[in-house]
Amino acid sequence: MGKICVLRLGHRTGRDQRITTHVFLASRALGATEGVLCGDQDESVLAGVKRVAELWGGAFGIKYEGNWRRFV
Secondary structure (H helix, E strand, O other): OOOOEEEEEEEOOOOOHHHHHHHHHHHHHOOOOEEEEEEOOOHHHHHHHHHHHHHHOOOOEEEEOOOHHHHO
């Protein structure tokens, strides 16, 4: 199986924490292997998704990227 990466654009700290976390956890459950957060840097989202991935197993990495154009 290939690598599936989900790119979350335009995250806003304090407004989008629940939806961003849901996007990453749903994508993980559906087979994605990596998530990239763009927009405001939000360590609580990154830590929460990492914690769930550790508790429930599976290979899912998540990171912050300040410049989504350079990443793509």
